Structure formats: C-alpha cells, structure tokens
Amino acid sequence: MSTSSCRRVGLELFKTVPRPQRAHRLWQAFETSQPQKSYSRSFTFQVALRQSAPRTTPKPNPTPKPRIRQISLVAASTSLGLLTLLSTIFQPISPESIEPPTEIPSSPSAETPIGGGNDDGLPRYRLSEIKEHGPKSGRPWVIYEDKVYDITEWVAAHPGGEVILRAAGGCIEPFWDIFAIHKAQYVRDILEQYLVGKVHADDLENGRPLQIAIEDPFGSDPERDTRLRRVTEKPCNAETPGDELAESFLTPNETFYVRNHMWVPVIDETEADSHGIAVELPDGEVKMYSVGELKARFKQHSITAVLQCSGNRRNDMTRHAKKTNGLQWTVGAISCARWEGVRLRDVLADAGLSLGDPGEDARHVQFSGLEAYGASIPIESAIDPRGDVLLAFKMNDKPLPRDHGFPVRVVVPGHVAARAVKWVNKIVVSDEESTTSWQRRDYKCFGPNETKQDWDKYKSIQVMPITSAITRTRLKPEQPDTPRTPEPLVPKLAPTVTTSGRVVQIEGYAYSGGGREIQRVDISLDGGSKWDQANLLDDTKQEQGSRTWCWKRWKYEGVLPDVKADANGDAKTTFVVKATDDAYNTQPETHKSIYNLRGNLATAWHRVDFDCKTGDCWGEKTKQTK
Amino acid sequence: MSTSSCRRVGLELFKTVPRPQRAHRLWQAFETSQPQKSYSRSFTFQVALRQSAPRTTPKPNPTPKPRIRQISLVAASTSLGLLTLLSTIFQPISPESIEPPTEIPSSPSAETPIGGGNDDGLPRYRLSEIKEHGPKSGRPWVIYEDKVYDITEWVAAHPGGEVILRAAGGCIEPFWDIFAIHKAQYVRDILEQYLVGKVHADDLENGRPLQIAIEDPFGSDPERDTRLRRVTEKPCNAETPGDELAESFLTPNETFYVRNHMWVPVIDETEADSHGIAVELPDGEVKMYSVGELKARFKQHSITAVLQCSGNRRNDMTRHAKKTNGLQWTVGAISCARWEGVRLRDVLADAGLSLGDPGEDARHVQFSGLEAYGASIPIESAIDPRGDVLLAFKMNDKPLPRDHGFPVRVVVPGHVAARAVKWVNKIVVSDEESTTSWQRRDYKCFGPNETKQDWDKYKSIQVMPITSAITRTRLKPEQPDTPRTPEPLVPKLAPTVTTSGRVVQIEGYAYSGGGREIQRVDISLDGGSKWDQANLLDDTKQEQGSRTWCWKRWKYEGVLPDVKADANGDAKTTFVVKATDDAYNTQPETHKSIYNLRGNLATAWHRVDFDCKTGDCWGEKTKQTK
Incomplete structure (x- = not known):
C-alpha cells in the first residue's frame, strides 16, 4: 500500500448519522466488532499491573519522527463501520502512575521465535503478517516503535475496555498521540511484557514502520467555559470550581462538570430530532425511536437531579490515604441540574416490556452511546415508577449542551453518573450487565487491603453513598x-x-x-x-x-x-x-x-x-x- | 369512696376482645382518650431535662408502706374504656441516669398557692379536687407521696408519651410499682419541679393518701427462654445471646430478641382468628378485618427479614463515647426470621385506597397495637410493590409467639423494628405521622452536640443504616x-x-x-x-x-x-x-x-x-x- 492511495479521514466520520436506520446500522456494526464472552477471561487488570515489570532492561525512548503513511480507512473498514474503526482508541486512565509492582512476574507465554531471527533472539514479522492479527483475529497484535506485541491477554484487563482491539493489526502510536494519557512509563511497562517480536527490516524506514494518520477526533469538541478546572484535555474532564458550586442550586450548563471518556460526537442541531435510539428486548425484538418521536409521543417529565462521578473527591483520598489510580478530581465532579425528557419506563413499556412482570431475562438495562461508551442499570431502577429514569433532551430548560449528551442522554437520578450514558443510541434489556469495563471493572470498590481485584466479587457502583x-x-x-x-x-x-x-x-x-x-x-x-x-x-x-x-x-x-x-x-x-x-x-x-x-x-x-x-x-x- | 367499694381489676381486662366490633370499640375509646395536637407544644424532653434540678432541697425518700385502697376501676372508667384506663402507665425509659443538667432552670410557672396554706407555703388540696385534674381536664395533676404535681407541661416531654395522662387525678406510685424503671432520682427530680401543693391532711392516713390497687399486668406475660439476656424485666426487654446469633441464619422463635414497651396482651388461641383490625382511610371510611378473613381472602407471602431495635449496640456507644439514655443493649437487639402473612398494600387496596394515586391526604400509615403502642411508616413504604410490608401471622413457620405479636403484627422489612407494631388492631392512612412519642421523639438521632432536642428538626428513623x-x-x-x-x-x-x-x-x-x-x-x-x-x-x-x-x-x-x-x-x-x-x-x-x-x-x-x-x-x- 502506497502513500498515494491515502485519504485523510474527515471529521464527518465522527458525526452521527441522522436517520434511525443508519443509527441502527452503526450499532450493529459496533456489536459485530465486539468479541463475545470476553469477561470469562480470568486475567485481571490488577494481576497485569503486578506483572508489569519489564522483562528486559528498558531502553531509552527513541523519538525519531515517524513517517506518516496515510491509508484509506474508508476502504479498509467497510465491514466494521467507519465510526467503529475510529473508535480504536484507549479509554483514558489516570495520569498518575500506578502502585509499583510488588511481585516479580513470571515470563509471559511468548511464542517461540520463528523466522527472520536476529541477534536479539526476537522473530521478525512483516506488516502483512501483523495485519492478520487484527480485531477479529482472536490473537490481536499491536506495533509500538519497531516492536510487536501480542495483547491478547491484556484486552480484558485494559481499563478502557475492548476498544483497544480496534488498534490491533497496526501501530498504536497514532492513538497514543491523541490519548496522550498513555504516554507514561507504566503503560510502556505493561505493554513490554507482551513483546513477541519486531517488525521486519524490509517494512521499516529509518527504523520505524509506516504509520496511519488519524485526524484528531477531539478537534470538533465544543468550546468550554474557562471557569471549569481542567483535569484532562483529551478527552475533556473538567470540574466545576468551588465558587460556582457554592453560588447556585442549579449548576449553570456552562460550568456543569464535564466527564468524557472519549470525544464529543458531532450532531447537527437540525438533525437532532432524527437521531435514533434502538430499544431491544430480551426476545431480540428491536424497536427504533427517533428523538422527535420520543418528544412527540411520550409525556415529558422534569426532575432536579445531581450527577456525580464516582471519583469525585478522589484527590482527597490520595492526599489523606495514598496514591489512587484515576482522575484526580477535587470536590467539583458533581453538579445539579433540572432535566427534562421522557421516562425510560414509558418507552420500555411502549417497546413491549411488561413493567409488572418483565421476566427472568430482563434483569439489566444496558445503554450505549455514540462514542462507544456503555453501561447498565438494574431493571428495578429502570422501571421503578418512583425512579424517574429519563431519556433527557433538556438541561436547565435548554437543549442538552454537546458536552452533556446532545441530543439525548440517560439520567439515572440517585445513581453514579457513569450510568447516565450520553449521546445514547442503543438500549438493551438483558439478563446481564453491560459487558463494558466501565460497568464490570472501573466502578467498583475493593477493601483497603485488596490489591488483587477479583472483579466479580463486588457489585458495580449504582446508588451513590452519602x-x-x-x-x-x-x-x-x-x-x-x-x-x-x-x-x-x-x-x-x-x-x-x-x-x-x-x-x-x-x-x-x-x-x-x-x-x-x-x-x-x-x-x-x-x-x-x-x-x-x-x-x-x-x-x-x-x-x-x-x-x-x-x-x-x-x-x-x-x-x-x-x-x-x-x-x-x-x-x-x-x-x-x-x-x-x-x-x-x-x-x-x-x-x-x-x-x-x-x-x-x-x-x-x-x-x-x-x-x-x-x-x-x-x-x-x-x-x-x- | 371507701375500701368496701373496691374490686380488683382482673387480668382478663388485658385480654383482647375477639369480635371485630369490640376491637373497634376499644380503639375508639383509646382514640377518645388521646388529646389532639399535643405535639404543637413547644416544650421538649430535653428542655425538661435541663430544668430538672429540684427547686427545693431534695428530702430523704420516706418509704412508709402506703395503704391500699381498692376502687372499682370498672365503674370509674366506662367512658374511657377499661383497657385504656389500665394503660395508665409509663413507657419504660433507661435505667441509666440522664446527663446532669448544665443550666440552672428558671422557675416553673406554678400556680399561686390558694387555700389550705401551711407553714411550707404550699396549698393543700382535697383528693376530690385533685381528681378533677384527670386525663381530660386539660391541666392534669398527679400525687406522689403526699405531694401534688401539675404535669401539664411535662406530658409532651414524657418519653412514654401521653399514656402518662391516664395517671392524672390520682396517685402515681401504683404505676411506678409496676414500671420500676421510674424509681430513679432523675425521675423524681423531673417531677419535683412541677410541685403545686400537697394533699389535704383530712385525706391522709399516716401521712399518705389512699391508693388504688392495680394488678400487675405483667403477671400474664409468657415464660421466656432462659438463654435470653434480660435487659429489663417489666416490660420484658431481652436480647439474643451472641452464641445464638452466630449459630443460625434464622433466629429460633425462643431466642428471638424481645422488645416490649408494655405488657403482652392476652389473646386466647381459639379467638385468634376473630381478632379484628380496623383499617381507616383518609376520608374517614373504616373497614374491619378479622385475622381469619385476612388469611382467607388475601394471598399469603413469605419474607425473610431482620428486625432490629434502633438501640441495638447502644451499650457500645455508652462505652466508647459517653452515657446514653435508653436500654443498654449489646449486640443482640437484632434477629432474623421468616415471616408469613398478607401484604399490607393488598389490604389497603381492598379497603379502598388507590395504590396508583393514594392522594395528598395519604402520606403515612399509622399502626396501633393492643397494648397502646403506636407508630407509622411513610405511604411509599407501605404501598411499594417491592416493599414487602406484611401483616404477619407466622414466624419461622409457627404462629407468632405471644411476645412477638400473636395473633398478628406488622413487619416492615428494612425499617427499624419500632415500626413493626405487634398485636396490631388499628391501621390508619393519614396525612400525618403517628402522634405517639415513639414516632415523633424517641426514634431520632441528633448531632453529637445537640443536647437541646428540637424534635421536629429531624425525621423519624425508618430505613436502618448499615x-x-x-x-x-x-x-x-x-x-x-x-x-x-x-x-x-x-x-x-x-x-x-x-x-x-x-x-x-x-x-x-x-x-x-x-x-x-x-x-x-x-x-x-x-x-x-x-x-x-x-x-x-x-x-x-x-x-x-x-x-x-x-x-x-x-x-x-x-x-x-x-x-x-x-x-x-x-x-x-x-x-x-x-x-x-x-x-x-x-x-x-x-x-x-x-x-x-x-x-x-x-x-x-x-x-x-x-x-x-x-x-x-x-x-x-x-x-x-x-
């Protein structure tokens, strides 16, 4: 593949598709790209951290500017969906380094070197070979600098979930250039233990393989109020300053804290009402609703509700206990607004769910957002007549700002804001929780002594404590x-x-x-x-x-x-x-x-x-x- | 009234009346005897405590055995109902003395001495005059030894609630003989500040007025398992020993902790099914249900639920913080049982309450028990389809033991056991909480510094914390x-x-x-x-x-x-x-x-x-x- 065949991927790819049918296609593609039963893997995040000591002496970071090889992502990704491929990024994790490993790891089960042997004892692979270890290969590889890593074992432990799979088969640097949060030694250390070889010399130029150029998906993020205290830039995480918290009962939209896991999807205001949400029941039946339809057909409700990140005041814990792994919020990862929209229970009933007896298969309601984030709530919360779970269109009497889910987000009052999925485009009533790491890993608490985290041991954070x-x-x-x-x-x-x-x-x-x-x-x-x-x-x-x-x-x-x-x-x-x-x-x-x-x-x-x-x-x- | 006209009040008076109509009469009499709006009084328990330093130097306790004058309670009490009169007792409060007063109290507004003056400057009153200050007089008096006290101001502050009113117009000693918990100096100190005079010499014999004999209502209390750790004898409060708590998930009925505010009502097993419960809706409509009818007409439900006293582990707080006022439970004022009965919400719906829209007047559900105890829960708890509030007849597959409410009690799972009214005979859907002190005073928590307790400031304990x-x-x-x-x-x-x-x-x-x-x-x-x-x-x-x-x-x-x-x-x-x-x-x-x-x-x-x-x-x- 030559550079002449390149085409830069435009930002329009990050925009949603306005028609319900197209939205439906999008999540179908997304669904297809997700490996099944990934959570049965026993390998855990913490175990991985404990094994993160590099097997070889870390080399000084060489920083030659990689040549950019622009390829046609459009052509290469038809089967996955464009957005899906572009979602090939990591979820941001804390810029703080994680606790140093306390055990010497056992050697990872690297494959026996084959072909193209070298004096470092590592096998050499052609880019074409590496590409075969793509997202759906079952044995995903990535390239960092000139080295090749088999990340199969790491996927389940990746704090950002399985979106990492979408980097499989190629270079990881373009994604790290965007999610700069990964540019930390501990991330390198984790990766290092999965080293399986190097890129073949014939595919290197100045010691580096050609790389794909990816346009910064954050380029179209909205402007933010300068009063917000930035915690990370890409994605934007910013807290409401103390003065603003003290000043008003309803936090103004401009200074409402921002918690983004990725970029902000672009939806044109004129296309907001045709944004679609697919509602799937346990029997597989799917019903599509456009925002316009939701507004027109269902009774509107207003609630006043706080949203609060599970990490609010995390910096307080760091200061008074010890280092914690996550965004170092002070007291401003919380805000309060009046939300207006339709009740989720009304929509679920309309879609065919029996609210009186939803059935054994209806135990959780999963939400997916346009940017690939996903989470779920228990069915009891979703259908509780006094639960007030909304599909909200308005925030403090104005349309949702882009940072807060325009044109529609879930609001689950009383619950951790991580369940209030923004830019929601899919709702699934299921017998299991959302399979994302945001549901099954990130938002749990272990005991003060529990450094080995058995993720199935405790429940996901839902209702917030005082x-x-x-x-x-x-x-x-x-x-x-x-x-x-x-x-x-x-x-x-x-x-x-x-x-x-x-x-x-x-x-x-x-x-x-x-x-x-x-x-x-x-x-x-x-x-x-x-x-x-x-x-x-x-x-x-x-x-x-x-x-x-x-x-x-x-x-x-x-x-x-x-x-x-x-x-x-x-x-x-x-x-x-x-x-x-x-x-x-x-x-x-x-x-x-x-x-x-x-x-x-x-x-x-x-x-x-x-x-x-x-x-x-x-x-x-x-x-x-x- | 001479001793010849006396008749001892038999224990049968403590027995319930089996027919619904008679039960209805009972609570009507009870209702009649309760002053309205008593809680609008601003005088509070704690204020009273702080004013409890005796105005005069306490005299040594004279203990001549009072003569017993037995009178016909039956004849004297037709308008109040027999049980009501016999309920003229105090709720037990802690045997521990309360914190010493920290402020010198202002003088109570004692009435100006009138008639029968003496060298102690106190007026003398005839028993006939004192009798006029009975429960319904609006200015209740009681006699202790040869002294007369105007307890008007104290009623609202009495930890046992307004049952104290039923001692008005006569001697208080017979009741203290039963509720020995009152035989403490701090109780005397409280009383002393309400001194208004003395009994006229013509009505004294050996320096004491004639007293009414009252048969011990606890005489018919059931036998209790010797393994229970007794905290008070009359009424019986006894906790489950640690070994028993550890031994089984379901606490055996025999060792289930006992929390009684009064005696145990006597209901014959053969009359259990005809025990009646009156259900009153906000519009005043009353519907009577017998236990037999409840069992026959409504679906039976089983739940496994803990009951726990709000004072469980109180002794722990006393040991680690400072003195607390209440039964000094260790860790055993908690037990778990399987309860079987009918759902309260089903009964309320049958009585005519709209569960979907109970209305603005339906904010609380009040329960009264045969022994005069009363409490309430919010309507949301009562009608929540997942709230499982029962009118229970069985405990661990056996009929309720007498100590636990035979033949029927309320079980409000997840809530403090103080709402799980035993021997329930009246249920009222109301726009306000039960007016008892057990609802509005006893079961609340104030801040560590709040010794002046503004009872309306905080909510009654309902859902229990961890x-x-x-x-x-x-x-x-x-x-x-x-x-x-x-x-x-x-x-x-x-x-x-x-x-x-x-x-x-x-x-x-x-x-x-x-x-x-x-x-x-x-x-x-x-x-x-x-x-x-x-x-x-x-x-x-x-x-x-x-x-x-x-x-x-x-x-x-x-x-x-x-x-x-x-x-x-x-x-x-x-x-x-x-x-x-x-x-x-x-x-x-x-x-x-x-x-x-x-x-x-x-x-x-x-x-x-x-x-x-x-x-x-x-x-x-x-x-x-x-």
Missing part, C-alpha cells in the same frame, strides 16, 4: 464599629500562640444517592473535636421529582477557634464537614478506612486546612488564597 | 501434631512481649436496611491497622422477599498478631469489624462522631478486646471467658 464537601471559605471582614481585643492575631513577640476570634463563613454541599434527603450537616472548626450544625438552604421550590435527587447546599458561620501559630506565623486549623441523610447514613471518618486502588467513592469527612490569620486555605492540591 | 457486629470469638485449639515455636506465649522472664501465633475464629453478622445486600465485611485483628475480608456465609437459599431484607452472617479465621503483654500478663488486641452494602454505604468509624443522647443507631465499627493468651474477650460490659 458525601459532603466544603466549597468556599471566607474570613468575614472585621466590623470597624465592633471593638475587638486589641492584641494582634499573631503577637509579634510571641509567635507561638494566637487568638483570632474572627468569624469565618463556610459553604458547601451534601448529597446522598437513592433519593435520600440530607437532614443534617455537622461542621467542626477544630478538626472534629467540637461540632455544630450548618444552616441548610431551602431550595425546595426548585426541587422536582418523585424523590430527593438533588443536593443540599449549606452555609455556616462561626467564630474561629484559638490556634497556635507555627514557626511561619501560619495559624492553622482544620474545618470538617460530615452529613447525615434521612436513613441516617453517615460518612466514613477517614479515607484510609475506605481506601481502594481506583480511588472510587472518596466520601470520607471533608477536611480543609485553614489559616485563621490570613484566610488562606489548603483545601486540595494547592494553597489557595481567598 | 451495621455489623462480632458475636463469637474462639481461640482455635492448638494442633498437637503441628510443631510450633517452643517459646511460651508469655515468656516467664520477659512478661512484656508475647508472640502468640495462634489462630482465632470470629463470627458475626452484618446488616443494612432498605433491602440493601451486604457485599463486604472487613476484619481487623489489630485494632484497625490491617484489614482482611471475612467469609460471607451463603444463606441465600433461605432468603425470601423482593429485596435483601436479611442479614449476612460471616466467619473469619486468622492468626493473632504479636502483642505486648501487660503487667498482668494479659496480651490484649482489639478485633474490629466493619461492613459495606451494595450501595457502598459503610459504618462510621467511632461512636463519638455519631453520639446522640438517646444512643440510637450505634452503628460504628464494632470493636472487641481480646486476650491472645487466654481467649478471653471484653466485648461488652463484662469480661467473658470463652
């Missing part, structure tokens, strides 16, 4: 007409003790899943020794839905305790917040006790260090001056 | 054929360090309300530093119901850590258990953080001190040798 956080602290200006003790906050000649006596204002949120209402928020200004109750804001007029799906904002004003100043003159105390819901669930006291490698559900008491003298606080990673 | 407990520990016998380190457990010449190395077996339970399944139990043998997971017992074959209403038993076997021996040669370590449910709710780490005056929901990690050398443990109040 949490709370401080989002804003302000040292109240001193009243000029209020006589105060004349002594300075930090006496110049006695820097070890200070009596502040000043008033601090603290704001924050508390939230519990499952529709549980927050009924008490306890505040401590001295690290948890003395407690008082915060004032819960009455936002009830803005609440809608069968249960309490929203958060409770709170405010507290109190006199700072007397604290000792340290050598630098900082007079530090620790603010603590913990909440109680109407089932009297409370938060765990320490992150240490709920530590898990993935840093999920970091719901321990929220602690913020505060300088009584200056009003500075060290809530998260950095000291922030208020 | 908890767990160690019920049995055993030091595994050393294997004679296993060579061990020859050094003794406690080296004779070095008593400060011991290496035990022996294996301990630990058993226990974990439970979460709301139908949530336990998915992980973490165990630490070293006080919470290192963790491991317990083996969850598979009792799934015995589980029945729409959700997981039962507990999870667990076992753990581990090697004891190396511990230092103290001066006595005891080598103590602390075992800890904490659990996680399928919504990833976890237990709070310390009782201090969830402390509340009533000691409700003592769900912190369960800690048991263990002597590695002897196998002794100090799980609860006393050291127990295994």
